Amino acid sequence: MNKTININLANLFFHIDEVAYSKLQRYLEAIKRSFANTNGSDEIIADIEARIAELFHEKMENERQVITEKEVDEIIGIMGQPEDYMVDEDIFEDQPKTSKNPGRVRKLYRDIDNKYIGGVSAGLGHYFGIDALWVRLLWILLTIFSWGGFVFIYGLLWILIPEAVTTAQKLDMRGEAVNISNIEKKVKEGFDDVAEKVKNVDYEKVGTKVKDSSRSFFNAIADIIMFFFKIIGKFIGIILIIIGAAGIVSLFVGLFTVGILDIIHLPGIDFYYMVNSTNTPVWLVSLLGFFAIGIPFFFLMYLGLKILVNNLKSIGNIAKFTLLGLWLIAIILLAVFGIRQAAAHAYTGSVSNETELAFQLPDQPIKISLKSSPHQNNGNNIGINGVVLDYTENGEEVLVSEDFRINLKMSKDSIVRLEVRKNANGNTFKNATETAEKINYYYELQGNTLILDDFLTTAKENKYRDQEVRIYLYIPEGTVLAYESDNNHCWTMRAPLDRDMNGCEMTKYLWKMNVNGNLVCQNCPDNTEDHDDDDNNGKIIINEDGVDIDIKGDGDNFKLKIDEKGVQFNTKDSKKTVIKKETVQ
Template sequence: MKKTFTINISGTVFHIEEDAYEVLQKYLINLKNHFGADEEGKEIISDIEARIAEIFSSKNAEEKKVITVAWVNEVIEIMGTPEDFAEEEGEEEITIASEAKRKRRLYRDPDHRVIGGVCGGLGAYFNMDPVILRIIFTVLFLVTSGAALLAYLILWIAVPKAINTTQRLEMRGQEATVKNIEKSIKEEVKEVKESYKKFKESDTFSKGKKSMEAGGDVVYNIFKVLLKVVVIIIGVILLLSGFFGLLGVISSLVIGHSFVSGWPMVWSPEIYMPDFLGHLVEPGTVTLGMILTGIIAGIPLLAMLYIGTKLVFRYKSNNTAIALSMIGVWFIALISLLVVSFGQVKHYKSRASVTNSQVIDCNSCSTLYLKLGEDKYNDYAEMDWEIDNYKVYVVDGEEVLVGEPRLDVIRSNSDDFVITVKSASRGKTREDAKENSQEIIYNYNLNDSTVLFDPYFFIEEGKKWRNQEIFITVKVPQGKSIYLGDNLVKIIHDIENVSNTWDGDMVGKYWVMKPEGLTENILEEQNTETE
């Protein structure tokens, strides 16, 4: 019993004995090494494998057996080996002469066709010039009133086309051996090269090449002009942006607003930066911060201005050292500004608060009236910027920083009304933050059962903004009521109530503290309206 393999040769599956497989594999490897790995060699090997598959298929159809060593040796004898190619020239001529006498097969010749390759195939079969056969077909077409055309069509349909090299060799009566396959493919390659060479040397190729070059020049010139236009447009945009951007930065830093405000691509905040920063940072750092900010914003704008002028006016300059210097200055300014900013941020590191409470001395009061005091700064000019519920008013030429307190109402743990004021602030340390909290100025006035809360709290003159806050809490005993004045909506902050009424809708009404929470006192409101 012999071991068998299943192999695929040129798309056809065969069963082959182990020793036969070894002989066939060695033969194919020998052929591949001889013809090489280039495209021409691959094509020769492909045609050789197709011919081997054809021989095996014909023998297998007759005997229907597994491929044996005898079959492989027979194929090798038919196809030939690379060693056989070194035979003497005389022997080659004898071989070729004997091969020329082999039986030919009729195929349509696709390589020498005008319409379907019928005349080319007949010329190869009868060893005639295809031109003579075409003349004969033309004459017969005229003599037979078109009957020859029908014969041509029948041959076109019935006769197969010579697709591979083996069929082309059979069409000329040559055996499909390795030597003949190699010779046929090399002749085809040579014919293609000669045809291409003739085409390159022809007037048609020269004229076409000149036309392509002329068309390419036209496209190149159009693209070049369009590119120049685009570059100039970009240059103009960069030039204008850099110029007006510099004006915006300089005027914003110096006079507080830009006279080119509202223009496209212009940075122009309506803030006088020195005064603005003066409320936030320590003295002495404002000027340095402004200079560093101007450098950081100005150098990129200068670069835009320079690049824009260079693109528009197309001048050449060797300024690598200047460019590197400007980049170095920009990075130094950026690092310096980060260091200065980090030093100022430390003033907001810690947070502390101070709480003061006052019991309302009004035992007979069942209702406490909460109202907002007069806004003393309503007639003064207000700056166009805010910091977290802070406003800046100009009083007698001086800027005054004021903040809005927040008012809440909760249940009291005693039988008295109690008002607590919690002052909170930030600082470098908790002690510093506590000191900032104690320096916040806030007042409210008590007149019998009416409390007037100031609409603002103040920071002492010369002190900086450290996120100071005031939280007012009115504690209401159970069973007693409060009245929220209409203007109090400016400072009340998320007062919890049973009906979940919005703060803005709570003002102008009476509210009684019940066990379940703050509830609207409708009865008190009706009595007030009756009075």
């Protein structure tokens, strides 16, 4: 049974058994002796200890795990023995220069040694293997074309990406092996300015020593499979970052250009004011929408960064729960606004006004004429369900609606009456009735012509509440009616006709109200009359004058006529036979 010792290595606490501790202590003492006369020896030793502590931490499954001699041997195999690197560096001047270990995976850090602002661009340059200048130029272009939206993305990366402080982190950032040799050379860069000599070191040879001497066939296959899985994972991470960043930038631009600052006045803003029955400010809805949609986009981008960057710094539980709380608050408030918006159409109110009309020439036909709206047919107006937002001659904003109908009915007496019924919705019956009363509708009587507006208006502050106007014109029996229209709104006519005809077709003829409450056409063509067709098959006529049947075909001929004179019929082989009306009776 070995004794367990608690040690503090680079400010990290570990449990290590006595044998492993002795071996680790001898190893560290050997390193200290090898760098005793080296510039920056203290920093080199501190970085080596930090790297060893990091490797120990990676191998630990839990905080109570005890480090054994096996883990110490593995760490020494990775870091190397001090005597392996005690060779004069000048002998490598003629060797090919290598700047990184090909087998080493870079880690994303912020390069604070070459920073202009936060070191994000320099760190990205190291991670992708490109010059930091191109990354900075790309940031500038993206910031310009996104109205400053990518400044927000840069700030997020500044917060989330850790900075490279220790020598081991700087080597990880460049993809170089973190061992005694590289730590020594990296530290000497700050004291001796030998950056070019560091590049001349054969890191590939060092990386080869770190790897195992051989691999089995199945291990190689497993590595290949894992490689493809990593590639797919990286691709998914890139897609998530692009989607998240694009969504955040778009919402950011929309929030400040339309929602809050109203820099760009889009027609959709007018539409919002038309339907916004709750009077919720557009900036508040925009802000809640930004949180409700933008926070999920942020976590998508964060997930993509976690997939790509293994050492990505966590935003912390406080930030996570704060964002979750903001998202829930935004969703709840938007749901409340939506319910209130729907409740604004829960009740329907109606206001009616009936007027007796006195025509100058009662014996002449009554003419109905529709007056078109000066606000309609304007392509610059945005509308919903036939309602548009426009301006009066005085510059006042009004809602103009085409929801207008005419219903013709029979009057109970000899007086022509006009009933104007205004309908609207509201969150209560009283509110709906008050909204209906605020509808503006006009008509006028000129001689025997009744001029009706084919539109209605209401003030902008009354909002869109399904406002409509229904006209009921009560016509006495025997009244002749004519319909005039110079627009395309003849379909607004509703009337009981004695034949199948729509509102547009009926405007071409005169109509008379009969005792049954139906309008009878006075000058319509006889649509029941059929002429002989190309095959000369005959005709069948049934109308108020009687019945006339004439059948021809295949050499046969049969005629039958029944009218007030009686019954007349004949065939090809018989003469005309007449049965008078009296005989029939």
